[in-house]
Amino acid sequence: MPYWYYDKKDLQNTPSFRDGINNDTENRYRKEGARFIIDTGSKMDLGYNTVATGVVYFHRFYMFHSFRTFPRYITACCCLFLAGKVEETPKKCKDIIKVAKSLLNEEKFNTFGEDPKEEVMTLERILLQTIKFDLQVEHPYSYLLKYAKCLKGDKTKLQKMVQMAWTFVNDSLCTTLCLQWEPEVIAVALMFLAGKLSKFEVVDWNGRAPKHNAWWDMFVEDITMELLEDICHQVLDLYSIQTQPSGGESPPLPPAPKPPKNEKKPPVTPPISASPAAPAKTPVKNGAEFYPYAPPPVAYTAPPPRLPPPPRLPMGLVYDAPPARFVASVPPPPLVPPPFLRARSPASSPPILSAAVIAIHCSDCVKVFSLCELRVTKPGRSQSFY
Amino acid sequence: MQGVSAPREQAPPVISTSSTILNMREKEKYIEDFDFPFCDESSKYEKVAKIGQGTFGEVFKARARNSSKKFVAMKKVLMDNEKEGFPITALREIKILQLLKHENVVNLIEICRTKATLHNKYRSTFYLVFDFCEHDLAGLLSNVNVKFSLGEIKKVMQQLLNGLYYIHSNKILHRDMKAANVLITKNGILKLADFGLARAFSVAKSGQANKYTNRVVTLWYRPPELLLGDRNYGPPVDMWGAGCIMAEMWTRSPIMQGPTEQQQLILISQLCGSCTPDVWPGVESLDLYNKLELPKGQKRKVKERLKHYVKDPYGCDLLDKLLQLDPAKRFDADTALNHDFFWTDPMPCDLGSMLAQHTQSMFEYLAPPRRPGHLRHHHHAPAQPKPPQDSTYQDRVF
Numbered sequence: 001m002p003y004w005y006y007d008k009k010d011l012q013n014t015p016s017f018r019d020g021i022n023n024d025t026e027n028r029y030r031k032e033g034a035r036f037i038i039d040t041g042s043k044m045d046l047g048y049n050t051v052a053t054g055v056v057y058f059h060r061f062y063m064f065h066s067f068r069t070f071p072r073y074i075t076a077c078c079c080l081f082l083a084g085k086v087e088e089t090p091k092k093c094k095d096i097i098k099v100a101k102s103l104l105n106e107e108k109f110n111t112f113g114e115d116p117k118e119e120v121m122t123l124e125r126i127l128l129q130t131i132k133f134d135l136q137v138e139h140p141y142s143y144l145l146k147y148a149k150c151l152k153g154d155k156t157k158l159q160k161m162v163q164m165a166w167t168f169v170n171d172s173l174c175t176t177l178c179l180q181w182e183p184e185v186i187a188v189a190l191m192f193l194a195g196k197l198s199k200f201e202v203v204d205w206n207g208r209a210p211k212h213n214a215w216w217d218m219f220v221e222d223i224t225m226e227l228l229e230d231i232c233h234q235v236l237d238l239y240s241i242q243t244q245p246s247g248g249e250s251p252p253l254p255p256a257p258k259p260p261k262n263e264k265k266p267p268v269t270p271p272i273s274a275s276p277a278a279p280a281k282t283p284v285k286n287g288a289e290f291y292p293y294a295p296p297p298v299a300y301t302a303p304p305p306r307l308p309p310p311p312r313l314p315m316g317l318v319y320d321a322p323p324a325r326f327v328a329s330v331p332p333p334p335l336v337p338p339p340f341l342r343a344r345s346p347a348s349s350p351p352i353l354s355a356a357v358i359a360i361h362c363s364d365c366v367k368v369f370s371l372c373e374l375r376v377t378k379p380g381r382s383q384s385f386y
Numbered sequence: 387m388q389g390v391s392a393p394r395e396q397a398p399p400v401i402s403t404s405s406t407i408l409n410m411r412e413k414e415k416y417i418e419d420f421d422f423p424f425c426d427e428s429s430k431y432e433k434v435a436k437i438g439q440g441t442f443g444e445v446f447k448a449r450a451r452n453s454s455k456k457f458v459a460m461k462k463v464l465m466d467n468e469k470e471g472f473p474i475t476a477l478r479e480i481k482i483l484q485l486l487k488h489e490n491v492v493n494l495i496e497i498c499r500t501k502a503t504l505h506n507k508y509r510s511t512f513y514l515v516f517d518f519c520e521h522d523l524a525g526l527l528s529n530v531n532v533k534f535s536l537g538e539i540k541k542v543m544q545q546l547l548n549g550l551y552y553i554h555s556n557k558i559l560h561r562d563m564k565a566a567n568v569l570i571t572k573n574g575i576l577k578l579a580d581f582g583l584a585r586a587f588s589v590a591k592s593g594q595a596n597k598y599t600n601r602v603v604t605l606w607y608r609p610p611e612l613l614l615g616d617r618n619y620g621p622p623v624d625m626w627g628a629g630c631i632m633a634e635m636w637t638r639s640p641i642m643q644g645p646t647e648q649q650q651l652i653l654i655s656q657l658c659g660s661c662t663p664d665v666w667p668g669v670e671s672l673d674l675y676n677k678l679e680l681p682k683g684q685k686r687k688v689k690e691r692l693k694h695y696v697k698d699p700y701g702c703d704l705l706d707k708l709l710q711l712d713p714a715k716r717f718d719a720d721t722a723l724n725h726d727f728f729w730t731d732p733m734p735c736d737l738g739s740m741l742a743q744h745t746q747s748m749f750e751y752l753a754p755p756r757r758p759g760h761l762r763h764h765h766h767a768p769a770q771p772k773p774p775q776d777s778t779y780q781d782r783v784f
Binding site: 081122126128131132135 | 410420422477481485499512
């Protein structure tokens, strides 16, 4: 079987890179492609599993081909088309193309060629061969729910934490994390992050054994704090990356020096608003499945909390009470697509936003917060932390 | 991110420069030359003969070019009339075969492709490549020279139930159990094959029934719940098929050959008794129960009618348990495997030595039609493909 996980060196030396596309640009293409799959999928009422499977195909595909050979948006459509069939939620190719057309500007849609459907059909065969017909993909979502089931503590806080972690998993699709780590590891890391940010301290869990320092030791062996932090930062970086030289198939640029990770930056434009899906996006029936919740508008305008003292996320502002069904179904925690994935009533909902916005809104404090807080849990001190 | 478009992007994509995507010609060349690391070309195998017609394409016997001893079965994925690209049925089969790895389930080696060229409009054809099995059960049963001892029949059924136990444990329904889909290697290892109709199942959650299609399973092997329109079925549908196949080990031809769904139900009632809420609680709520004219007052005669063929009382008893009308009462694979049939003398015994006497492959596709009184000797030249079975046979076997 092909091994679908790569180390950072491989992720830098990709076909696109060898084709003259620098890493930052490639990562932006990946992010845009993934976001486009998410937006198209959501607009077509496709569930999170289908969307996530499509995104994983997309990332894997570009480990073998260059973004210059295969423009990202049509590949994205093709990945979603195949994922729909694999996950038993098939959508007609022409419908996917129709939605794609509505989400893309003319110039981007022109990369689909003269006969978009035929292009997708040809591309599908290339995609299948590239991913070795390795169709079944696992995602962190199911692990998230499985792990949450074991954690003890305040139910409301737990729900908030899981909800937040879920959103991080959604957003993690825009990174190459699925090419680096198994879904179990990603689930642990993003639950850990959500736990930190939502102030949910896991003090006890079902199945605890003396050898366990932390709850995740029960599920994933030898997970280090460095690894957890690295994964969290890759997701958090999504929210603080500076507006890149925008534009599509721009010529390869010399790699721009990356800003230091925890350097303070003024809040940047939420990536979501720059996403191709942004224009006039209103919730469609169940279409917001992918976005567990939409933060109220106030989340934009509220100033980031001062730092220090204790960095606080404006949780109250950002997170609504979980929808009733969620409360009702816990305990026991949901096994099936959790109800918090339902769209809220269209009438009162603000434009759908990725949870990313929440973190962006105070991305700096998240950064600083996570950095300093994470340090506390460095091995050796984890005992006292809990 | 949409943002402001770079001027470069608006440049017409004529020739590949560092700033534009590839043009059509370049892309075709790229596709033609790209050496997919995970998907070999089908030319590594050499077709020997056509051996069957699967749910979605032809099946060939082929030889590996790098080794004259290694044979495979290649199943072509038919895509000619597919408006929606690679068929979802083929994707299902691939997904399921990748999941199932068991001695009694056919092994998918790889998926091969033809080279994409101008000739095929840069669209490859795909083949599922399996380990080759010399025989299928329908082919063996149609050959009067192949004689199964009781121990050998037990071995066949034990392996078949082992395979079913494994796939059901993995939450997969086969949905097309029939003798032609049971392969047997020359060493006597049985393999369940053709997962073209298979699907994953889940145990229905309270108040939310599954809605699977009931248009599955070859008519003669179709269980009564499917014929009555059940859409919330499960593993028992395959167990009914296992029962039909088991009886066929002795009768040598399918035991209930109904030409229509209605007729099939009548045949079932004549053997297993009428479908009534008494013997099958809940049958009255199935969609077609009140819409169809069902035989009334039929007595169950499974043992009575089969004992002439199946002299072994344990065998008769197991058949009785597998051919239960009520799917809830039908034995599951595990219970069936624990039945005394498999644990009494003669014990299941290896098929290898019996099959060693037959040097030629036996496939239903290549065999003459099986009809009582018309059993023919094995022929040496491939027969013409048979007409569709469902319409040809009206006569009852017994």
